[in-house]
Amino acid sequence: MRLEQHRVIGFSQSVQGQNNFLFADDPGASVGRAAILPGRKPFAKHLLEYSKEKCSYAYSDESPQLGRLNRATTTWRVPGAMPKLLLITASSVEIRRARRSRFLNFQQITMPYLAARVPSDWQVTHVDEEAESINWTDKPDLVGITFHTPSAFHAYSLASEFRSRGVCVVLGGPHVTLLPEEAAKHADVIFVGEAEGLWEEFLNGFAAGNYRRLYRHGGPLLLASGPMARKTLYHRNDFTSGVLFATRGCPNQCAFCSIPVMYRDGLRKRPVAEVAAEYGSFPGKRIIFWDDNITADKQYAKDLFRAITPCRKWWSGQATIQAARDEELLEAAARSGCKQLFLGLESVSQSSMEEVRKRFNRVEEYAHMINRIHAHGIAVQAGIVFGFDHDTPAIFKDSLDFLEETGVQNATFNILTPYPGTPLFQKLDAQGRILTRDWRKYNGRTDVVFQPRRMSVDELLAGFQYANRRFYSLSSVLKRLSDSPVQLWWTLPLNLAYVVSWIRAQRGAQARVATPESTLRQVETLLPYDVRTLSEPLPREDPATGHIRFGERFG
Secondary structure, eight states: OOOTTOOEEEEEOOOSSSOOEEEEOOTTSOTTSOOOOTTOSOTTSEEEEEETTTTEEEEESSOOOTTOOOOOSEEEEOTTOOOEEEEEEOOOHHHHHHGGGOSOOOOOOHHHHHHTTSOTTSEEEEEETTTOOOOTTOOOSEEEEEOOGGGHHHHHHHHHHHHHTTOEEEEESHHHHHOHHHHHTTOSEEEESOOTTHHHHHHHHHHHTOOOSEEEOSSOOOOTTOOOOOGGGOOOOOSOSEEEOSEESOSOOOTTOSHHHHOTTOOEEOOHHHHHHHHHHOSSSEEEEOOSOTTSSHHHHHHHHHHHGGGOOEEEEEEOGGGGGOHHHHHHHHHHTEEEEEEEEEOSOHHHHHHTTOTTOOGGGHHHHHHHHHHTTOEEEEEEEEOOTTOOTHHHHHHHHHHHHTTOSEEEEEEOOOOTTSHHHHHHHHTTOBOOOOGGGTTSSSOOOBOOSSSOHHHHHHHHHHHHHHHTSHHHHHHHHHHOOTTHHHHHHHHHHHHHHHHHHHHTOOSSOOOHHHHHHHHHTTSSSOGGGOOOOOOEEOTTTOOEEOOGGGO
8 A cells, every 4th residue: 555645744653552643634534533553563663544445554664754755564454354456457559459350369368367366355356458448446455467568558557547546556477577677667566477376475465564576486487286267357258168278488499489588497387187177167168278389298288188188178279380290199189179270380481480590490391281280170370470581572472372372271460579578679679670669569460660671661561461461351261261171160250250350450440349249240241151050060080090070061
Protein backbone atom coordinates (compact mmCIF):
# COMPACT_ATOMS: atom_id res chain seq x y z
CA MET A 1 0.00 0.00 0.00
CA ARG A 2 1.44 3.38 -0.97
CA LEU A 3 0.61 6.91 0.12
CA GLU A 4 1.39 9.19 -2.82
CA GLN A 5 -2.11 10.65 -2.59
CA HIS A 6 -2.29 11.02 1.19
CA ARG A 7 -0.97 13.97 3.23
CA VAL A 8 -0.03 13.38 6.84
CA ILE A 9 -1.67 16.12 8.93
CA GLY A 10 -0.84 14.93 12.40
CA PHE A 11 0.54 12.01 14.36
CA SER A 12 1.25 10.78 17.84
CA GLN A 13 4.05 8.49 18.92
CA SER A 14 2.56 7.81 22.33
CA VAL A 15 2.07 4.17 23.20
CA GLN A 16 -1.08 3.00 24.93
CA GLY A 17 -1.33 -0.75 25.03
CA GLN A 18 0.97 -0.93 22.02
CA ASN A 19 -1.33 1.19 19.88
CA ASN A 20 -0.26 3.92 17.42
CA PHE A 21 -2.31 6.89 16.25
CA LEU A 22 -2.41 8.79 12.99
CA PHE A 23 -4.34 11.84 11.85
CA ALA A 24 -4.56 11.95 8.03
CA ASP A 25 -6.90 13.04 5.26
CA ASP A 26 -7.23 9.43 4.15
CA PRO A 27 -10.40 8.31 2.31
CA GLY A 28 -10.48 5.26 4.56
CA ALA A 29 -10.76 7.29 7.78
CA SER A 30 -12.48 10.49 8.90
CA VAL A 31 -10.37 13.61 8.65
CA GLY A 32 -8.98 14.68 11.99
CA ARG A 33 -9.94 11.49 13.79
CA ALA A 34 -7.41 9.01 15.09
CA ALA A 35 -7.19 5.60 13.45
CA ILE A 36 -6.35 3.10 16.17
CA LEU A 37 -4.46 -0.11 15.60
CA PRO A 38 -5.36 -2.59 18.34
CA GLY A 39 -2.79 -4.95 19.77
CA ARG A 40 -0.24 -4.75 16.98
CA LYS A 41 3.37 -5.77 17.60
CA PRO A 42 6.02 -4.49 17.43
CA PHE A 43 4.82 -1.08 18.61
CA ALA A 44 7.95 0.64 17.22
CA LYS A 45 6.23 0.85 13.83
CA HIS A 46 4.42 4.05 12.87
CA LEU A 47 0.90 3.79 11.54
CA LEU A 48 0.60 5.65 8.24
CA GLU A 49 -2.77 4.67 6.85
CA TYR A 50 -5.94 2.96 7.91
CA SER A 51 -8.44 1.87 5.28
CA LYS A 52 -11.81 0.78 6.61
CA GLU A 53 -12.93 -0.18 3.10
CA LYS A 54 -9.94 -2.46 2.49
CA CYS A 55 -9.77 -3.64 6.11
CA SER A 56 -6.04 -2.92 6.18
CA TYR A 57 -3.36 -0.89 7.92
CA ALA A 58 -0.04 0.37 6.56
CA TYR A 59 3.12 1.10 8.54
CA SER A 60 6.46 2.76 8.11
CA ASP A 61 9.71 2.26 9.99
CA GLU A 62 10.22 6.02 9.85
CA SER A 63 8.21 8.53 11.84
CA PRO A 64 5.86 10.52 9.58
CA GLN A 65 6.37 14.25 9.20
CA LEU A 66 3.70 16.90 8.82
CA GLY A 67 2.85 17.57 5.20
CA ARG A 68 5.17 14.88 3.87
CA LEU A 69 4.17 11.84 1.89
CA ASN A 70 5.31 8.52 3.32
CA ARG A 71 5.71 5.08 1.73
CA ALA A 72 4.53 2.11 3.69
CA THR A 73 7.15 -0.59 4.14
CA THR A 74 4.83 -2.95 5.95
CA THR A 75 1.20 -3.82 5.31
CA TRP A 76 -1.06 -5.80 7.60
CA ARG A 77 -4.60 -6.91 6.91
CA VAL A 78 -7.32 -7.47 9.42
CA PRO A 79 -7.70 -11.23 9.99
CA GLY A 80 -10.49 -12.63 7.85
CA ALA A 81 -10.21 -9.99 5.11
CA MET A 82 -9.66 -11.45 1.63
CA PRO A 83 -6.90 -9.70 -0.38
CA LYS A 84 -7.86 -8.80 -3.95
CA LEU A 85 -5.43 -9.70 -6.72
CA LEU A 86 -5.97 -8.51 -10.28
CA LEU A 87 -3.98 -10.32 -12.98
CA ILE A 88 -3.78 -8.65 -16.41
CA THR A 89 -2.67 -10.14 -19.71
CA ALA A 90 -1.92 -6.82 -21.38
CA SER A 91 -2.58 -6.27 -25.07
CA SER A 92 -2.27 -2.83 -26.62
CA VAL A 93 -4.69 -1.37 -29.14
CA GLU A 94 -1.91 -1.45 -31.74
CA ILE A 95 -1.16 -5.16 -31.39
CA ARG A 96 -4.84 -6.04 -31.37
CA ARG A 97 -5.21 -4.10 -34.61
CA ALA A 98 -2.18 -5.87 -36.09
CA ARG A 99 -3.67 -9.24 -35.17
CA ARG A 100 -6.96 -8.50 -36.87
CA SER A 101 -5.94 -10.65 -39.85
CA ARG A 102 -5.51 -13.66 -37.57
CA PHE A 103 -8.74 -15.61 -37.22
CA LEU A 104 -7.39 -17.68 -34.34
CA ASN A 105 -5.70 -15.97 -31.40
CA PHE A 106 -4.96 -18.64 -28.83
CA GLN A 107 -5.11 -18.21 -25.08
CA GLN A 108 -2.06 -16.94 -23.21
CA ILE A 109 -1.38 -19.33 -20.36
CA THR A 110 0.79 -17.36 -17.91
CA MET A 111 -1.84 -15.87 -15.64
CA PRO A 112 -4.12 -18.93 -15.25
CA TYR A 113 -1.06 -20.94 -14.17
CA LEU A 114 0.14 -18.27 -11.74
CA ALA A 115 -3.38 -17.93 -10.35
CA ALA A 116 -3.28 -21.61 -9.41
CA ARG A 117 -0.38 -20.78 -7.07
CA VAL A 118 -2.19 -18.01 -5.20
CA PRO A 119 -3.22 -18.82 -1.59
CA SER A 120 -6.84 -19.87 -1.26
CA ASP A 121 -7.73 -16.90 0.95
CA TRP A 122 -7.09 -14.45 -1.89
CA GLN A 123 -9.70 -13.18 -4.35
CA VAL A 124 -8.26 -13.50 -7.88
CA THR A 125 -9.51 -11.87 -11.07
CA HIS A 126 -7.95 -12.20 -14.53
CA VAL A 127 -8.45 -9.67 -17.32
CA ASP A 128 -7.23 -10.75 -20.75
CA GLU A 129 -7.34 -7.59 -22.83
CA GLU A 130 -7.73 -9.59 -26.02
CA ALA A 131 -11.17 -10.55 -24.73
CA GLU A 132 -12.25 -7.91 -22.20
CA SER A 133 -11.54 -4.52 -20.67
CA ILE A 134 -10.29 -3.57 -17.23
CA ASN A 135 -12.96 -2.60 -14.73
CA TRP A 136 -11.53 0.60 -13.31
CA THR A 137 -14.17 0.77 -10.59
CA ASP A 138 -12.64 -2.31 -8.99
CA LYS A 139 -10.18 -1.67 -6.16
CA PRO A 140 -7.54 -4.40 -6.03
CA ASP A 141 -4.84 -4.57 -3.38
CA LEU A 142 -2.29 -5.93 -5.84
CA VAL A 143 -2.00 -5.92 -9.65
CA GLY A 144 0.17 -8.25 -11.73
CA ILE A 145 0.72 -7.53 -15.44
CA THR A 146 2.36 -9.76 -18.04
CA PHE A 147 3.11 -8.53 -21.56
CA HIS A 148 5.13 -8.96 -24.74
CA THR A 149 7.31 -6.26 -26.27
CA PRO A 150 4.66 -4.67 -28.58
CA SER A 151 2.45 -3.99 -25.53
CA ALA A 152 5.22 -2.61 -23.30
CA PHE A 153 4.24 1.07 -23.41
CA HIS A 154 0.60 0.16 -22.88
CA ALA A 155 1.50 -2.00 -19.87
CA TYR A 156 3.58 0.83 -18.42
CA SER A 157 0.59 3.14 -18.81
CA LEU A 158 -1.63 0.67 -16.94
CA ALA A 159 0.97 0.36 -14.20
CA SER A 160 1.19 4.13 -13.84
CA GLU A 161 -2.57 4.44 -13.46
CA PHE A 162 -2.79 1.75 -10.81
CA ARG A 163 0.20 3.13 -8.90
CA SER A 164 -1.36 6.59 -8.90
CA ARG A 165 -4.29 4.97 -7.10
CA GLY A 166 -2.03 3.59 -4.41
CA VAL A 167 -2.00 0.00 -5.72
CA CYS A 168 1.15 -2.12 -5.69
CA VAL A 169 2.03 -3.19 -9.27
CA VAL A 170 4.06 -6.25 -10.28
CA LEU A 171 5.38 -6.56 -13.84
CA GLY A 172 6.62 -9.75 -15.49
CA GLY A 173 6.65 -11.65 -18.75
CA PRO A 174 8.82 -11.69 -21.88
CA HIS A 175 9.58 -7.98 -22.19
CA VAL A 176 10.42 -7.58 -18.51
CA THR A 177 12.83 -10.51 -18.80
CA LEU A 178 14.43 -8.99 -21.91
CA LEU A 179 14.68 -5.45 -20.48
CA PRO A 180 14.44 -5.60 -16.68
CA GLU A 181 16.10 -2.21 -16.08
CA GLU A 182 13.50 -0.48 -18.24
CA ALA A 183 10.57 -2.32 -16.66
CA ALA A 184 11.76 -1.62 -13.11
CA LYS A 185 11.16 2.10 -13.65
CA HIS A 186 7.45 1.45 -14.03
CA ALA A 187 6.73 -1.05 -11.25
CA ASP A 188 6.95 -1.67 -7.54
CA VAL A 189 8.12 -5.24 -8.17
CA ILE A 190 9.43 -7.06 -11.25
CA PHE A 191 9.84 -10.75 -12.02
CA VAL A 192 12.69 -11.62 -14.38
CA GLY A 193 12.35 -15.03 -15.99
CA GLU A 194 10.16 -17.78 -14.57
CA ALA A 195 7.97 -17.03 -11.58
CA GLU A 196 7.09 -20.43 -10.10
CA GLY A 197 8.16 -20.69 -6.48
CA LEU A 198 9.13 -17.02 -6.29
CA TRP A 199 5.53 -15.98 -6.94
CA GLU A 200 4.33 -17.76 -3.80
CA GLU A 201 7.21 -16.27 -1.83
CA PHE A 202 6.30 -12.79 -2.99
CA LEU A 203 2.60 -13.15 -2.17
CA ASN A 204 3.40 -14.31 1.35
CA GLY A 205 5.82 -11.42 1.72
CA PHE A 206 3.28 -8.95 0.40
CA ALA A 207 0.71 -10.11 2.94
CA ALA A 208 3.31 -9.67 5.70
CA GLY A 209 4.57 -6.37 4.29
CA ASN A 210 8.05 -7.67 3.55
CA TYR A 211 8.93 -8.22 -0.11
CA ARG A 212 11.69 -7.44 -2.57
CA ARG A 213 11.74 -5.23 -5.65
CA LEU A 214 13.27 -7.92 -7.87
CA TYR A 215 12.60 -11.65 -8.09
CA ARG A 216 14.79 -13.88 -10.24
CA HIS A 217 15.74 -17.56 -9.96
CA GLY A 218 19.40 -18.21 -9.38
CA GLY A 219 19.45 -21.58 -11.17
CA PRO A 220 17.44 -24.04 -13.25
CA LEU A 221 13.77 -24.34 -12.33
CA LEU A 222 12.27 -27.81 -12.04
CA LEU A 223 8.76 -28.11 -13.44
CA ALA A 224 7.53 -31.06 -11.38
CA SER A 225 4.61 -31.04 -8.94
CA GLY A 226 3.03 -27.85 -10.23
CA PRO A 227 -0.73 -27.21 -10.04
CA MET A 228 -2.99 -27.25 -13.07
CA ALA A 229 -3.97 -23.87 -14.48
CA ARG A 230 -7.22 -22.33 -13.26
CA LYS A 231 -9.44 -23.09 -16.24
CA THR A 232 -12.10 -20.51 -15.32
CA LEU A 233 -9.57 -17.74 -15.99
CA TYR A 234 -9.27 -18.51 -19.73
CA HIS A 235 -11.50 -15.99 -21.49
CA ARG A 236 -10.76 -16.02 -25.23
CA ASN A 237 -13.18 -17.65 -27.65
CA ASP A 238 -10.59 -19.43 -29.79
CA PHE A 239 -12.49 -22.65 -30.55
CA THR A 240 -10.21 -24.68 -28.30
CA SER A 241 -11.20 -26.69 -25.24
CA GLY A 242 -7.96 -26.26 -23.37
CA VAL A 243 -4.41 -24.94 -23.45
CA LEU A 244 -1.44 -26.33 -21.53
CA PHE A 245 2.31 -26.85 -21.70
CA ALA A 246 4.49 -29.94 -21.31
CA THR A 247 7.94 -28.44 -21.80
CA ARG A 248 9.55 -25.04 -21.52
CA GLY A 249 12.47 -23.61 -23.42
CA CYS A 250 14.32 -24.90 -26.46
CA PRO A 251 17.73 -26.53 -26.93
CA ASN A 252 18.39 -24.50 -30.09
CA GLN A 253 20.03 -21.07 -30.16
CA CYS A 254 18.49 -19.34 -33.16
CA ALA A 255 19.80 -15.76 -33.39
CA PHE A 256 16.43 -14.08 -33.95
CA CYS A 257 14.51 -15.98 -31.26
CA SER A 258 13.84 -14.61 -27.78
CA ILE A 259 13.22 -18.04 -26.21
CA PRO A 260 16.91 -18.87 -25.51
CA VAL A 261 17.30 -15.42 -23.93
CA MET A 262 14.27 -15.78 -21.68
CA TYR A 263 14.91 -19.42 -20.73
CA ARG A 264 18.68 -19.65 -20.40
CA ASP A 265 18.54 -23.06 -18.72
CA GLY A 266 17.50 -24.78 -21.93
CA LEU A 267 14.75 -27.36 -22.23
CA ARG A 268 12.87 -28.45 -19.10
CA LYS A 269 10.06 -31.01 -18.97
CA ARG A 270 7.06 -31.61 -16.74
CA PRO A 271 6.52 -35.20 -15.64
CA VAL A 272 4.55 -37.04 -18.32
CA ALA A 273 1.94 -38.24 -15.83
CA GLU A 274 1.22 -34.66 -14.67
CA VAL A 275 0.84 -33.40 -18.22
CA ALA A 276 -1.42 -36.31 -19.19
CA ALA A 277 -3.59 -35.69 -16.14
CA GLU A 278 -4.06 -32.02 -17.02
CA TYR A 279 -4.66 -32.87 -20.68
CA GLY A 280 -7.36 -35.34 -19.71
CA SER A 281 -8.98 -32.88 -17.30
CA PHE A 282 -10.26 -30.59 -20.07
CA PRO A 283 -13.91 -31.37 -20.82
CA GLY A 284 -13.70 -30.75 -24.58
CA LYS A 285 -11.74 -32.39 -27.38
CA ARG A 286 -9.61 -29.63 -28.99
CA ILE A 287 -6.37 -28.98 -27.10
CA ILE A 288 -3.39 -26.72 -27.79
CA PHE A 289 0.10 -27.47 -26.49
CA TRP A 290 1.74 -24.09 -25.89
CA ASP A 291 5.29 -25.49 -25.97
CA ASP A 292 8.00 -23.74 -27.95
CA ASN A 293 9.13 -27.10 -29.35
CA ILE A 294 7.10 -30.06 -28.11
CA THR A 295 9.26 -32.61 -29.95
CA ALA A 296 12.64 -31.22 -28.82
CA ASP A 297 13.19 -34.34 -26.68
CA LYS A 298 11.92 -37.04 -28.99
CA GLN A 299 11.75 -39.83 -26.43
CA TYR A 300 9.87 -37.62 -23.98
CA ALA A 301 7.47 -36.64 -26.77
CA LYS A 302 6.79 -40.26 -27.67
CA ASP A 303 6.12 -41.13 -24.03
CA LEU A 304 3.78 -38.16 -23.71
CA PHE A 305 1.86 -38.94 -26.88
CA ARG A 306 1.33 -42.54 -25.78
CA ALA A 307 0.16 -41.35 -22.36
CA ILE A 308 -2.51 -39.02 -23.80
CA THR A 309 -3.75 -41.39 -26.52
CA PRO A 310 -6.49 -42.94 -24.31
CA CYS A 311 -8.03 -39.47 -23.82
CA ARG A 312 -9.20 -39.53 -27.45
CA LYS A 313 -8.80 -35.78 -27.91
CA TRP A 314 -7.37 -33.74 -30.79
CA TRP A 315 -4.36 -31.52 -30.37
CA SER A 316 -2.04 -29.12 -32.14
CA GLY A 317 1.46 -28.05 -31.18
CA GLN A 318 4.69 -26.45 -32.33
CA ALA A 319 7.74 -28.38 -33.49
CA THR A 320 10.75 -28.15 -35.77
CA ILE A 321 11.05 -29.87 -39.13
CA GLN A 322 13.35 -32.38 -37.39
CA ALA A 323 10.27 -34.10 -35.99
CA ALA A 324 9.49 -35.43 -39.48
CA ARG A 325 12.72 -37.42 -39.53
CA ASP A 326 11.37 -39.79 -36.87
CA GLU A 327 8.68 -42.10 -38.23
CA GLU A 328 7.93 -43.56 -34.80
CA LEU A 329 7.39 -40.07 -33.41
CA LEU A 330 4.95 -39.14 -36.18
CA GLU A 331 3.06 -42.40 -35.68
CA ALA A 332 2.74 -41.78 -31.93
CA ALA A 333 1.62 -38.19 -32.55
CA ALA A 334 -1.05 -39.28 -35.05
CA ARG A 335 -2.37 -42.02 -32.78
CA SER A 336 -2.63 -39.57 -29.88
CA GLY A 337 -4.85 -37.22 -31.88
CA CYS A 338 -2.40 -34.72 -33.41
CA LYS A 339 -4.28 -32.76 -36.05
CA GLN A 340 -1.69 -30.14 -36.95
CA LEU A 341 1.94 -29.24 -36.31
CA PHE A 342 3.21 -25.70 -36.54
CA LEU A 343 6.66 -25.90 -38.13
CA GLY A 344 9.12 -23.04 -37.96
CA LEU A 345 10.36 -23.36 -41.53
CA GLU A 346 11.29 -19.64 -41.38
CA SER A 347 12.65 -19.39 -44.94
CA VAL A 348 13.08 -21.26 -48.22
CA SER A 349 16.60 -19.82 -48.41
CA GLN A 350 19.29 -22.07 -46.93
CA SER A 351 21.64 -19.09 -46.70
CA SER A 352 19.17 -17.37 -44.40
CA MET A 353 18.99 -20.43 -42.16
CA GLU A 354 22.76 -20.52 -41.90
CA GLU A 355 22.76 -16.80 -41.14
CA VAL A 356 20.53 -17.08 -38.06
CA ARG A 357 22.03 -20.29 -36.64
CA LYS A 358 19.13 -22.51 -37.69
CA ARG A 359 21.18 -24.66 -40.04
CA PHE A 360 19.38 -27.83 -38.93
CA ASN A 361 16.57 -26.59 -41.18
CA ARG A 362 17.60 -28.16 -44.49
CA VAL A 363 15.54 -26.44 -47.17
CA GLU A 364 16.12 -29.24 -49.69
CA GLU A 365 14.36 -31.61 -47.26
CA TYR A 366 11.28 -29.47 -46.63
CA ALA A 367 9.01 -30.97 -49.28
CA HIS A 368 9.85 -34.56 -48.36
CA MET A 369 9.37 -33.90 -44.64
CA ILE A 370 6.02 -32.20 -45.20
CA ASN A 371 4.86 -35.17 -47.27
CA ARG A 372 5.85 -37.53 -44.44
CA ILE A 373 3.79 -35.53 -41.97
CA HIS A 374 0.82 -35.43 -44.34
CA ALA A 375 1.05 -39.20 -44.76
CA HIS A 376 0.13 -39.56 -41.09
CA GLY A 377 -2.99 -37.40 -41.47
CA ILE A 378 -1.37 -34.39 -39.79
CA ALA A 379 -1.83 -30.93 -41.29
CA VAL A 380 1.07 -28.47 -41.47
CA GLN A 381 1.08 -24.81 -40.52
CA ALA A 382 4.29 -23.18 -41.73
CA GLY A 383 5.92 -20.29 -39.93
CA ILE A 384 7.63 -18.03 -42.49
CA VAL A 385 9.75 -14.95 -41.73
CA PHE A 386 10.73 -12.32 -44.29
CA GLY A 387 13.63 -9.89 -44.04
CA PHE A 388 16.77 -11.96 -43.43
CA ASP A 389 19.98 -10.46 -44.78
CA HIS A 390 20.07 -12.90 -47.69
CA ASP A 391 16.47 -12.14 -48.68
CA THR A 392 15.87 -10.23 -51.91
CA PRO A 393 12.46 -9.22 -53.31
CA ALA A 394 12.39 -12.62 -55.06
CA ILE A 395 11.94 -14.40 -51.70
CA PHE A 396 8.22 -13.64 -51.54
CA LYS A 397 7.25 -15.38 -54.77
CA ASP A 398 9.69 -18.23 -54.11
CA SER A 399 8.10 -18.84 -50.70
CA LEU A 400 4.54 -18.81 -51.98
CA ASP A 401 5.39 -21.08 -54.90
CA PHE A 402 6.87 -23.58 -52.47
CA LEU A 403 3.95 -23.47 -50.03
CA GLU A 404 1.43 -24.02 -52.80
CA GLU A 405 3.43 -26.81 -54.43
CA THR A 406 3.73 -28.72 -51.15
CA GLY A 407 0.07 -28.28 -50.19
CA VAL A 408 0.75 -26.62 -46.85
CA GLN A 409 -2.61 -26.20 -45.13
CA ASN A 410 -1.92 -23.00 -43.21
CA ALA A 411 0.86 -20.46 -42.85
CA THR A 412 1.79 -17.63 -40.52
CA PHE A 413 3.90 -14.88 -42.08
CA ASN A 414 5.97 -12.45 -40.06
CA ILE A 415 8.33 -9.59 -40.76
CA LEU A 416 11.71 -10.26 -39.14
CA THR A 417 11.66 -8.43 -35.81
CA PRO A 418 14.83 -8.08 -33.70
CA TYR A 419 13.50 -8.28 -30.17
CA PRO A 420 15.68 -6.53 -27.58
CA GLY A 421 18.20 -8.79 -25.92
CA THR A 422 18.47 -11.24 -28.81
CA PRO A 423 21.72 -11.76 -30.78
CA LEU A 424 19.93 -10.39 -33.84
CA PHE A 425 19.11 -7.12 -32.09
CA GLN A 426 22.66 -6.79 -30.82
CA LYS A 427 24.08 -7.34 -34.31
CA LEU A 428 21.75 -4.89 -36.04
CA ASP A 429 22.21 -2.32 -33.28
CA ALA A 430 26.00 -2.55 -33.62
CA GLN A 431 25.62 -2.04 -37.38
CA GLY A 432 23.40 1.02 -36.86
CA ARG A 433 20.46 -0.66 -38.59
CA ILE A 434 17.86 -0.41 -35.81
CA LEU A 435 15.39 2.21 -37.03
CA THR A 436 13.30 2.68 -33.89
CA ARG A 437 12.96 1.66 -30.27
CA ASP A 438 9.25 2.34 -30.30
CA TRP A 439 8.23 -1.09 -28.98
CA ARG A 440 4.70 -0.63 -30.35
CA LYS A 441 6.16 -1.21 -33.81
CA TYR A 442 7.80 -4.53 -32.83
CA ASN A 443 4.77 -6.58 -33.86
CA GLY A 444 6.12 -8.35 -36.95
CA ARG A 445 3.14 -7.40 -39.07
CA THR A 446 2.63 -3.69 -39.66
CA ASP A 447 6.10 -2.17 -39.29
CA VAL A 448 9.71 -2.78 -40.23
CA VAL A 449 11.96 -1.72 -37.33
CA PHE A 450 15.36 -2.27 -38.95
CA GLN A 451 17.03 -1.51 -42.25
CA PRO A 452 16.95 -4.62 -44.47
CA ARG A 453 20.18 -5.38 -46.34
CA ARG A 454 18.95 -6.40 -49.80
CA MET A 455 15.63 -4.62 -50.11
CA SER A 456 14.00 -1.44 -48.92
CA VAL A 457 11.63 -1.10 -45.98
CA ASP A 458 8.76 -0.50 -48.40
CA GLU A 459 9.66 -3.58 -50.43
CA LEU A 460 9.66 -5.73 -47.30
CA LEU A 461 6.26 -4.43 -46.21
CA ALA A 462 4.80 -4.85 -49.68
CA GLY A 463 6.19 -8.39 -49.96
CA PHE A 464 4.70 -9.34 -46.59
CA GLN A 465 1.29 -8.09 -47.71
CA TYR A 466 1.62 -9.91 -51.04
CA ALA A 467 2.36 -13.18 -49.24
CA ASN A 468 -0.74 -12.93 -47.06
CA ARG A 469 -2.95 -11.78 -49.92
CA ARG A 470 -1.83 -14.56 -52.23
CA PHE A 471 -1.74 -17.41 -49.69
CA TYR A 472 -5.23 -16.64 -48.40
CA SER A 473 -6.76 -16.02 -51.82
CA LEU A 474 -9.48 -18.41 -52.95
CA SER A 475 -7.33 -19.67 -55.83
CA SER A 476 -4.45 -20.55 -53.48
CA VAL A 477 -6.76 -22.16 -50.93
CA LEU A 478 -8.30 -24.40 -53.57
CA LYS A 479 -4.93 -25.32 -55.08
CA ARG A 480 -3.24 -26.14 -51.77
CA LEU A 481 -6.10 -28.09 -50.24
CA SER A 482 -6.95 -30.02 -53.38
CA ASP A 483 -3.31 -31.09 -53.74
CA SER A 484 -3.18 -32.13 -50.08
CA PRO A 485 -6.66 -32.75 -48.61
CA VAL A 486 -5.36 -33.76 -45.16
CA GLN A 487 -7.86 -32.71 -42.47
CA LEU A 488 -9.95 -30.98 -45.13
CA TRP A 489 -13.04 -31.09 -42.93
CA TRP A 490 -11.60 -28.26 -40.79
CA THR A 491 -8.71 -26.79 -42.81
CA LEU A 492 -11.04 -25.59 -45.56
CA PRO A 493 -13.34 -23.62 -43.21
CA LEU A 494 -10.28 -22.28 -41.37
CA ASN A 495 -8.63 -21.10 -44.59
CA LEU A 496 -11.82 -19.39 -45.67
CA ALA A 497 -12.03 -17.74 -42.26
CA TYR A 498 -8.53 -16.39 -42.80
CA VAL A 499 -9.59 -15.14 -46.23
CA VAL A 500 -12.37 -13.13 -44.63
CA SER A 501 -10.14 -11.91 -41.78
CA TRP A 502 -7.41 -10.78 -44.18
CA ILE A 503 -9.90 -8.87 -46.33
CA ARG A 504 -11.30 -7.19 -43.24
CA ALA A 505 -7.84 -6.27 -42.01
CA GLN A 506 -6.90 -4.72 -45.35
CA ARG A 507 -10.09 -2.70 -45.46
CA GLY A 508 -9.38 -1.49 -41.93
CA ALA A 509 -12.90 -2.31 -40.78
CA GLN A 510 -13.05 -0.67 -37.37
CA ALA A 511 -16.70 0.24 -37.19
CA ARG A 512 -17.54 -3.33 -36.34
CA VAL A 513 -15.14 -5.60 -34.50
CA ALA A 514 -14.74 -8.97 -36.18
CA THR A 515 -15.41 -11.95 -33.93
CA PRO A 516 -14.87 -15.62 -34.68
CA GLU A 517 -18.64 -16.05 -34.79
CA SER A 518 -19.23 -13.21 -37.27
CA THR A 519 -16.36 -14.42 -39.43
CA LEU A 520 -17.76 -17.95 -39.51
CA ARG A 521 -21.12 -16.61 -40.65
CA GLN A 522 -19.38 -15.13 -43.68
CA VAL A 523 -17.38 -18.32 -44.21
CA GLU A 524 -20.58 -20.38 -44.34
CA THR A 525 -21.66 -18.46 -47.42
CA LEU A 526 -18.48 -19.61 -49.21
CA LEU A 527 -18.81 -23.30 -48.38
CA PRO A 528 -20.68 -26.01 -50.28
CA TYR A 529 -21.79 -27.45 -46.92
CA ASP A 530 -22.78 -26.18 -43.50
CA VAL A 531 -19.77 -26.07 -41.14
CA ARG A 532 -22.11 -26.42 -38.19
CA THR A 533 -23.04 -29.94 -39.24
CA LEU A 534 -19.47 -31.16 -39.60
CA SER A 535 -18.38 -33.91 -37.28
CA GLU A 536 -14.91 -35.43 -37.06
CA PRO A 537 -14.69 -38.79 -38.82
CA LEU A 538 -13.26 -41.49 -36.63
CA PRO A 539 -9.58 -42.23 -37.24
CA ARG A 540 -8.98 -45.52 -38.99
CA GLU A 541 -5.92 -47.69 -39.23
CA ASP A 542 -4.69 -48.55 -42.71
CA PRO A 543 -4.25 -52.36 -42.60
CA ALA A 544 -1.50 -52.20 -45.21
CA THR A 545 0.72 -49.63 -43.50
CA GLY A 546 -0.60 -49.52 -39.93
CA HIS A 547 -0.85 -45.73 -40.25
CA ILE A 548 -3.76 -43.83 -38.75
CA ARG A 549 -5.87 -42.16 -41.45
CA PHE A 550 -8.24 -39.23 -40.99
CA GLY A 551 -10.98 -37.58 -43.05
CA GLU A 552 -12.12 -40.64 -45.06
CA ARG A 553 -15.29 -38.86 -46.11
CA PHE A 554 -13.21 -36.72 -48.48
CA GLY A 555 -11.21 -39.67 -49.86
